[in-house]
Amino acid sequence: QQQVKQSPQSLIVQKGGISIINCAYENTAFDYFPWYQQFPGKGPALLIAIRPDVSEKKEGRFTISFNKSAKQFSLHIMDSQPGDSATYFCAAYNQGGKLIFGQGTELSVKP
Amino acid sequence: DTAVSQTPKYLVTQMGNDKSIKCEQNLGHDTMYWYKQDSKKFLKIMFSYNNKELIINETVPNRFSPKSPDKAHLNLHINSLELGDSAVYFCASSQDTLQGGYGYTFGSGTRLTVV
Numbered sequence: 597q598q599q600v601k602q603s604p605q606s607l608i609v610q611k612g613g614i615s616i617i618n619c620a621y622e623n624t625a626f627d628y629f630p631w632y633q634q635f636p637g638k639g640p641a642l643l644i645a646i647r648p649d650v651s652e653k654k655e656g657r658f659t660i661s662f663n664k665s666a667k668q669f670s671l672h673i674m675d676s677q678p679g680d681s682a683t684y685f686c687a688a689y690n691q692g693g694k695l696i697f698g699q700g701t702e703l704s705v706k707p
Numbered sequence: 708d709t710a711v712s713q714t715p716k717y718l719v720t721q722m723g724n725d726k727s728i729k730c731e732q733n734l735g736h737d738t739m740y741w742y743k744q745d746s747k748k749f750l751k752i753m754f755s756y757n758n759k760e761l762i763i764n765e766t767v768p769n770r771f772s773p774k775s776p777d778k779a780h781l782n783l784h785i786n787s788l789e790l791g792d793s794a795v796y797f798c799a800s801s802q803d804t805l806q807g808g809y810g811y812t813f814g815s816g817t818r819l820t821v822v
Contacts, residue, residue: 630810639711639797639813640750683748693738693762695811697750 602698619686626688730798739781
């Protein structure tokens with residue numbers, strides 16, 4: 597299975613709140629899990645990434661939580677800001693050379 | 708300096724025409740990709756080249772033909788354009804994918820509209 601499932605499809609959060617986006621995968625051969633942020637009219641940009649040998653990675657306000665046994669990972673955005681409003685994609689990579697993307701989550705942070 | 712640059716940014720053309728999209732990266736990466744983003748924003752890989760050699764060719768109509776003259780360039784030529792080809796096409800690059808995968812750097816996309 598090459599699929600990565602992402603939820604929710606859209607998310608509205610108040611400024612200062614926590615945004616949480618979830619992803620699940622099937623293929624245990626995946627060994628690298630990045631998150632990408634995409635603003636309108638721009639290409640996706642790498643935000644943060646994790647490998648399956650760690651359970652959590654934090655960079656500033658962004659944290660990835662990884663549950664290998666459940667084959668799930670999530671992105672937490674603390675103290676969400678209007679400038680975080682964008683589309684977020686989880687992805688998974690295997691050594692076959694393919695980066696497989698989730699369906700995307702449109703995040704809107706209200707002032 | 709733009710790391711991954713695509714031209715043109717917008718492309719409007721009639722059905723049946725042939726068009727090309729160009730991509731160049733100045734990051735020294737070994738691998739380049741073409742992704743298609745549909746109207747629902749879903750990103751799907753089309754092709755991947757490693758040092759000018761095709762390594763991934765997804766189920767893409769053979770009207771789409773990638774060409775890599777050198778490892779810094781990957782162009783996409785599309786023959787006999789159809790309405791369903793309308794999408795945003797992204798070029799991307801990464802370090803040697805065969806070493807386990809690193810962050811991809813994407814271009815800003817080419818919005819293709821077929822009328």
